[in-house]
Amino acid sequence: MNTALLDQLREIVGAAGVIAGSEVRSRYPGFFMSEIGADAIVRPASVEQVSQVLALCNAAGQPVVVQGGMSGWVRATQTRAGEIALSLERMNAIEEVDLANRTATVQAGVVLETFQNHIEGFGLSFPLDLGGRGSCQLGGNAATNAGGMRVIRYGMMREQVLGLEAVLADGRIVSSMNRMIKNNTGYDLKQLFIGSEGTLGVITRLVLRLRERPTSSNTALVCADSFDQISRLLRHMDGALGGQLSAFELIDHNFYRTNTGAGRHAAPLPADKPFYAIIEALGADQERDTQLFEQALGQGLEQDLCSDAIIARSERERQGIWAIREDLEHLVRDFQPFYAFDVSLAVGHMEAYMREVTTRLRARWPQGAIAFLGHVGDGNLHIAIGAGGENDRHAVETCVYEPLRAISGSVSAEHGIGLEKAAWFPISRNEVERNLMQSIKLTLDPNGILNPGKIFAAETAGSP
Template sequence: MMNEELIAQLRSIVGAEGILPAEELRRRPAGFMRADTLQASLLIRPKTTAEVSSVLRLCNREKIPVVPQGGLTGLVHGADTAPEHIVLSLERMHAIEEIDPVQRIAVAQAGVTLQTMQEALEPHGLSFPLDLGSRGSATLGGNAATNAGGNRVIRYGMMRAMVLGLEAVLADGTVISSLNRMIKNNAGYDLKQLFIGSEGTLGVITRLVLRLSERPRSQDVAFVSLNSFDAVTAFLKHMDRALGGSLSAFEVMWREFYELVTTAPAKSAPPLPHGRPFYVLVESLGAEQEKDSARFIAALESASDAGLIADAVVASSERERAGLWAMRDDVMQVARYGWPFTFDVSLPVAAMEGYILGVRRTLAERWPAHHCWVFGHLGDGNLHLVIHTGNDADRAQVERIVYEPLALVGGSVSAEHGIGLEKKLYLSFSRTSEEIALMRALKTTLDPNGILNPGKVV
């Protein structure tokens, strides 16, 4: 339990500005989290890895649970706290320590936000290709801890593929500096992978070495409507082949989601008429705008000639490109009728249409007036379902309707959001008992007192 002596010891480590009491913690912006999930007794804000190490060493000795928090943009209750917890925030560790244009790497502290990193790279002609709607508040440490995905996974992969090295602090204060700068390094186990995607349960990530890419010099974006799911999958294959590897995003919206984000009070006007069953935002990033745009238009025209797309609009300016992406990113419209249940799943593309039809059929049988919006990164097998029944007590029933069919098609209950507290009960739908046993063994080995983000994942 926390007492004045322990608080004084923590204050001696991080300084007066590095510790905030519970009442101030609950007055802070909570991102996507509800106030009742932020019940910790203290917020600790270290400025260095050494301070993180000292804080964890003390908490481990006293068996005080520690919940690492980033930008609070997670959606699976992975950062929830209880009164006996303390929050460890790396918000004061926000330095970009190095940008190396030759090696094409950046070294940054974990509290740097994704958008800050993206903007810092622009003068160097480089990019960090991870991108998501919460880029302004999501932190790089949080992105790594949750293995974030986002809009351009089809081309660049998940966060895991963009981290060359990292530094992490174990529960007992041991610092693991695995700050590798090379793409190729087969010298033993790749220890950074223990911490990427572990949601702060195995260690606290403090610094990262990021793999950068040359900044694209061309961008082409179109929005198309299609009459069938078969046409969607054929269009994906067609564009990927026709663009010769430059396809960077393939975002699909089922009709209901498209109409939601293009109907007032949403800010976007519909770029194409309502009524088609499917809509796709497709993007290509390349090197020569004039040549790449000609190839992009030719690919769309040949798709139209083949009967794959019903209608299309092509963005002709940066403003129009940003407008199409803003429509896709306006996911908060799903709260229009009250706070819904959100799901993030992955499954084979060929199984998607039948899966969605089955989920919707079951929902309609039980809640005829429900809402179900479907959209997502279909190009990499990831769909988001957002469901509103009007009653929070329906959550468990809805979860089983969404998750149980995934086990039959080899799908995952979490494509990119993680497990947290919300999906623990369903982890066995996507992982074998042997895998879960190994996860528990890793947790016990690295955090024997169970102080790091207790109760999450396994």
């Protein structure tokens, strides 16, 4: 990297704000990357510093990749030699919690779990929740439009953001810090940046919508002999619980058996059924809501919508059930080489899709391992595969992504496109859509310095 440029960056953010040399390689690169390849990590402490950094880099044609908690799965934060990583970890202030308006103003570097814990003291909650809560940052949650376990009730991150502040590639600050749920005045500019994976601008601050903190919680694990039972149980529970259903998580037999094997998590139900589901309901009256939950689940059993069920009677039991769903350690170790996928499709297509993916995989690798899990309530499936060798990634991806083409599915439900899915982007977005996206990119980042090569450059991932 140009030494003079690095010195100018230090003048903007201070000596402690720039990490270079071997210290860059010592930083955590994310699960699917071996190391941070950037020449330096720049850590601004204010939006003004972000603005100055980007203006300087834009003028110099210096590529910049924004990095948050590094918990993404599509290599959207991957860097190469000659690039700068821009970390917002120093911009981690919770600036305000507005109780009357039930909003919070936060800087982009605030860690999700830190924020969740903070607002609990005000009797409020932030409903976005995902496995990476302890490391992911709110700015990254917005930049990837994160989903998680409670989308069925509260929606994606997009639904939680009322306003935001972002810095464009040339250093201009776009301040759209709206605090209102209803604001129908022209284009909703914040939506340009939500889900853009750092390719259009750098999100620096957010106004987030808060909800009243639930005071009751009920969780159950059920098993079923068919996916049809699971899908009908979903509809039944959603209707019977009167809006309290907050999570409905699918776990297939292979995933359940892997995580409840000897020496692993305790199995609340026998591991002999093809499908399992975790059902969660949040409300405001524990006694009344427990009665409603038990009644709804009992009706499901009577109507043959599931084969068996167990309700958590303590916080320990609740955590034990969720640990089966959230713990990926055993899966990563047992499934080798490990591939993880995140797709979305209509619930009505799920059973046939899972069957086709499995058939395609086993036709190529008869001993290949595969497991499905996901947020079936909102049509999101996660797929874990252990098959093939180091050079078989494309063939494995073909098994997963090609069946989505005929059913108008999405190759990415939650994690975005990044580098990992760039080649498969056309399955889910037509040419007119992709061209319009690239036009927006060219307008906001004409020199292409922001997260170059991500989303659009299919050649970087290998053409299908």
